[in-house]
Amino acid sequence: MDQLAAMRSFVRVVEAGTFTRAADLLEMPKPTVTKLIQGLEAHLNTKLLNRTTRSVTVTADGAAYYERVVRLLNDLDEIDGGMTVSQSKPKGKLRVDVPGSIAHLVIIPALPAFHAAYPEIQLDLGVSDRRADLLTENVDCVVRVGELSDTSLIARRVGEMTTVTCAAPAYIASHGAPTHPRDLEREHQVVGFFTARAGRSVPFNFVRGAERLEINGRCAVAVNEGKAYLLAGLVGLGVLQVPVFMARCYLKSGELVPVMPDWQSEAKPLHVVYPPNRHLSNKVRVFVDWVAGLFAREDFGSQRL
Missing domain, CATH: 1.10.10.10 (Winged helix-like DNA-binding domain superfamily/Winged helix DNA-binding domain)
Known part of the structure; x- marks a missing residue:
């Protein structure tokens, strides 16, 4: 044996x-x-x-x-x-899971530089807004947005992500612009977002000075994937609370318009997470360092539109 x-x-x-x-x-x-x-x-x-x-x-x-x-x-x-580690470059297969919007808009466009630096790493990139199970699915590390509920995992905070509340001009033309978060519970509607695994609806959060509100708005459509969520807002199906990095180009073009600008949302932390009982191999270590640098350059935490 x-x-x-x-x-x-x-x-x-x-x-x-x-x-x-x-x-x-x-x-x-x-x-x-x-x-x-x-x-x-x-x-x-x-x-x-x-x-x-x-x-x-x-x-x-x-x-x-x-x-x-x-x-x-x-x-x-x-x-x-x-x-x-000192005698060879990182190599081998690396399985990573990333939320769809971050994969499409940030990580994949930057991958040529990663592979130029680490040509012997084969990256298997799982792209989904469903949270992978790191152990049963044999995932080396994941990128996660928001507070972490599983304290058994090892996490490295690599940044934070801000959101903007906005709507398409077509929606505003039909419904007007909300002036207070409570309007989303009454005469307005939102595009809903529900988690893929639990099916739980994700509320909007708002901050103004010392005031903090959590709003579960009225919605006609709810989705569980980031690009679909953004598209539903662009066609006028409701108010969005969407990451700034996803909305920035549409806000500049006028396809989305900020609403309730005096109400902000709390920034959500960005982590790279891996299991505690897995050796942080050189290939995982260089990927985590690369992602941290990438997120720092993307300035996810900025409210700048």
Whole structure:
């Protein structure tokens, strides 16, 4: 038995929740993964996993073993990385998940410079406003907007993002311009945005001096993707609260018009997030540093239109 391969397979099965998914992530045949786990259990003379036809759960001994093995594998990766980082450029496959609007408008246009600097990194870029599960989907890191709810993840704050409240001239011609956030709950309507995973509607937030309001406006249309949200506003379906970097060109052209300018919205933090039990490899480290520099140049936090 290759004990190191067995340990890595065990960790991946625990994180993925099934042998089939773990085998896919490891790019190994499922029978090979099964044989490695069986050999590991025989070697340790203990049962690590409870298997059913539908799922895999960890035994008490397996949970304790998992915690120690993860630390050991991370230490090994650190040793390997420390020996090679000064001798070679970062290389290999890097899986990153990014919100659609940031991918389309910021990251993808800048990728030629990244690949010129790091030609041996193959970037698999997941583009979606759905929040990926870093462990089960084998994602190395993600870019996330807003406060983080999962405190088990490691996060590096790389900037902040401001939004602007605006509407298309066609909407204003038909409905007039709102003068107070409460108008969005009564005679006006908004374009709604709901989260892809939970289906929860995202409220508008407003700040004016010491006043803070959270508004769930009336809406005829709600979407769960950034570009669709912006397009719905451009065709006049309601008031938007959209990131400044997405709206800036439309505000300059007059296709969108700011409303309620005396009410601002609170800036949302931007983080690059990765799992705590994954070694921050050189390829992840250079990507995180590159994204931080990119976001700093984009000036997401500026209210300048």
